[in-house]
Amino acid sequence: MENISREIRKKLVRMHQTGSHFGGAMSIVDILTILYFKVMNISSPDDPDRDRFILSKGHSTSAWYTTLAKKGFFPEEDLDTYLNNGGQLYGHPVRGGVPGIEASTGSLGHGINIGIGMALAAKNDGKDYKVYVLMGDGEVQEGSVWEGAMLAARLKLDNLVAIIDANNLQGFDRVENIQPVSTFRRKWEAFGWGVKEVDGHNHGELEDAFLAVPFEPGSPSIVIAHTIKGKGVADMEDLFESHYLSVPKDKVEAYIAELDEER
Numbered sequence: 001m002e003n004i005s006r007e008i009r010k011k012l013v014r015m016h017q018t019g020s021h022f023g024g025a026m027s028i029v030d031i032l033t034i035l036y037f038k039v040m041n042i043s044s045p046d047d048p049d050r051d052r053f054i055l056s057k058g059h060s061t062s063a064w065y066t067t068l069a070k071k072g073f074f075p076e077e078d079l080d081t082y083l084n085n086g087g088q089l090y091g092h093p094v095r096g097g098v099p100g101i102e103a104s105t106g107s108l109g110h111g112i113n114i115g116i117g118m119a120l121a122a123k124n125d126g127k128d129y130k131v132y133v134l135m136g137d138g139e140v141q142e143g144s145v146w147e148g149a150m151l152a153a154r155l156k157l158d159n160l161v162a163i164i165d166a167n168n169l170q171g172f173d174r175v176e177n178i179q180p181v182s183t184f185r186r187k188w189e190a191f192g193w194g195v196k197e198v199d200g201h202n203h204g205e206l207e208d209a210f211l212a213v214p215f216e217p218g219s220p221s222i223v224i225a226h227t228i229k230g231k232g233v234a235d236m237e238d239l240f241e242s243h244y245l246s247v248p249k250d251k252v253e254a255y256i257a258e259l260d261e262e263r
């Protein structure tokens, strides 16, 4: 698993020589690795009984694309077309773009509500698949998230698992200065969710949490994953500007060497 995460991060360094959102992509790599390679039941993106994943913080889709390619859902060479005109690897995920993209996202605060619909459909159809929704910690300031939080608990969607990428940075400031991360647990508990907090880069903690779902019988679950924006590249770690910066072309090989050194 560590090797898969490292390879994904190295690919992201190459892909992000253009465009923005490098930092937020690097922070979710371990979450995606554990979900797709240890937890989720998804051998094919077309299996009607597969577990579903929605990247609600759609701006970090380069990490999702890379995970899906590693999973074998489309050729890894296609990752080299990221952000190319005429290609399928857009800056935000588009359903129908590449196999494995469950929902078009990027307009923040909607993924949890799409996930509620999918989880409710599973219940109605008598299916036992789970629905995972990954949100940003700035994203959960959106009012629509809390409408969904209320509804999911009322519908007793114990097959719904939300994850917060709690890297304490958002597009315009530190999250703590806008709506403190430290109060997340109490808010979600008050809305009727089972809550666990983990180190979002510790594979064992992530796996243990996901395998313990539902955290409370008959309730939706949320994993607050404490992460570091730009994780893996010291120049970019916990750096506000990593939301916008591309990887400087003259730093690519040094960053990749740095990721390899962490073996």
Ligand SMILES: [Mg+2]
Binding pocket: 136, 137, 138, 165, 166, 167, 168, 169, 170, 175
């Ligand atoms: Mg954030």
